[in-house]
Amino acid sequence: MRQRLVPYLLVVPSFILIVTLLMGLSSVLGWSLDDGTGSGATFAQYESLVTNASYRRFFTSSLWLAGVATAVALVLGFPAAYYMETKASPRQRKLIFAALLAMFLSDYVLKMFGLVLILGRTGLVNKLLLWLGVTDEPFRLMFNEFGVLVGLISGILPYMILSLNGVIARLDKRLQEAAALLGAAPWQVFLLITVPLCVPGILAGTMLSFLLSLNSFVTPMLLGGGRVDMIAVFIFDQSINLGNLPLGSAAAGILFLISAAAILALTVAGDRFHRRFQR
């Protein structure tokens, strides 16, 4: 009897955590429907977010930046993960893995502050460019979309590489060898064999990277300088700086829906691809 209870008891902490998170989420939902009198419910906040162009801009800008950051992270991360698993010596692999782990585990705010020191007007990059005589005036590398994109990409790159790495490590190399023996050029082997086999890792990495970028708050706050519109900053601004909890909560609700839709779309795409590939 006691043994049968053990699994249930082990689940209790997770259950409490999930219930607490759901309570927080439902509280946000409740605020988003608040009509200001405390007695009725209204969708006015949602309507305002959808109809007001300046509010919509925060969503479109966030989606655009998250999409670009994810695409760049994929393009940069795939060769790195592929090299790590197929070409690197065991020693090199350990070194790269340790570097990735360090990036993965270090504090996010600290990482972004590090970028401020690199990208700033008096930062490393500008000092180097001035020293090389490339420019007379320092470039503005942050407080714009470029700076935010660099921050987002550096934040999500470890997630992308580690997601891809797991899949590439399990690749059946005999399939690539068979394709090559049958006359496929290296680029054909890569595009028609390697990439399709890596799709689960690509989807997992894309999902993680896109959601982390979409919800990013620290990066636009530190590297955007108030000039780059991202939705998490809008939520903070409305809820905290302006005390407009209903509007901030409604924006959080929409962000949650967008995130859920992205997860669903990528999961469905993964399932379809899996079924097609099995045939």
Added chain:
Amino acid sequence: MGTFNRRDFMKLAAACGAVGLADTSSLMAQEKLLKIIAWGGSYGEAMRANWMDPFAAQSGITSEIQLQSSSMETLAALRANKGRMDDDLWLSAISPATLAMRDGLLEPIPVDKLANAAHLPENMANENFVGVWNLPYGIIYNSETTPFEIREWTDLKDERLKGKIGAPYGANYNGLFIALLAALAGGDEKNVDPGFDLAREMKPNFSVFTTSDAEQVRLMSSGEIDVIAFTPVSNYFSLRKAGPQFRFVSPKPFIPVSINNIVMLKGADVEAATRFIDFAIGKVAQEGIAKQLGCLPINTQAAVSPELREAVPADTQFRYMDEPTISTQLAAWNDRWQQEIQ
């Protein structure tokens, strides 16, 4: 030797109980704890040194700070947790305090029990709030990297400052910068269109929009910006430690002054909180905190520190903005600022 009967035992027990109770009540008086929501950093240090520690020594009432990063943030928390917070006092700007009053989050302050209120300017002590210090705002610039000496607000339009200025993020400083620009351009708190026109002229010079004092100081000391368009004088005293190249200007024709105030929250320990407020607005406490923070004391009997007098000369014209009016329009101003200026 007498016997110890049941009646004697009851008397002894009662006596012990009475002594115990008396002891507990004195202990309770000693352990009375005021919870004050306030800013940390230099503000927290100054409050501890000039208000909390001396007040505890004088009254036996200890107090602790519950940190806030902005008073609007506290307002959001108070609204979300209505009736569930156990804080007594709140250090706030006028606008959030006005909104909190409308939401019924405040306890009336018994002004008649504040002996030191007599030394405060008119309307600085009422049942909703009591002013604790005046914060003058001006411009800070780096004299080594700024191509000319800044003297007036309109110098911020000068094209030689292109990309060199940090300006406040829309609602930062409770919209005072927007109200200032409106007043400079011939408008006022109810007509900010001229202010936005003026801001558009300055826009090419704005490179970053800051959200806090700490961010302004960090960007300036790291050389990321050369001019802070609008900043409390207290930031100058923080920056001056980084080098003599940083200058504070009290620009012509006038500088805005905001009053930070203390309010009593619903459910506060009224008696202890009232004693604390009275202590905080006293002459000695005011001189101490004003000197340490670099602000103007609210108590008219308190002397202004020489350091502040150097930054804000005696002939400086002050302008008190209509902060309650600003608070009702802040959200709209913030949206417009983000859309048109940021």
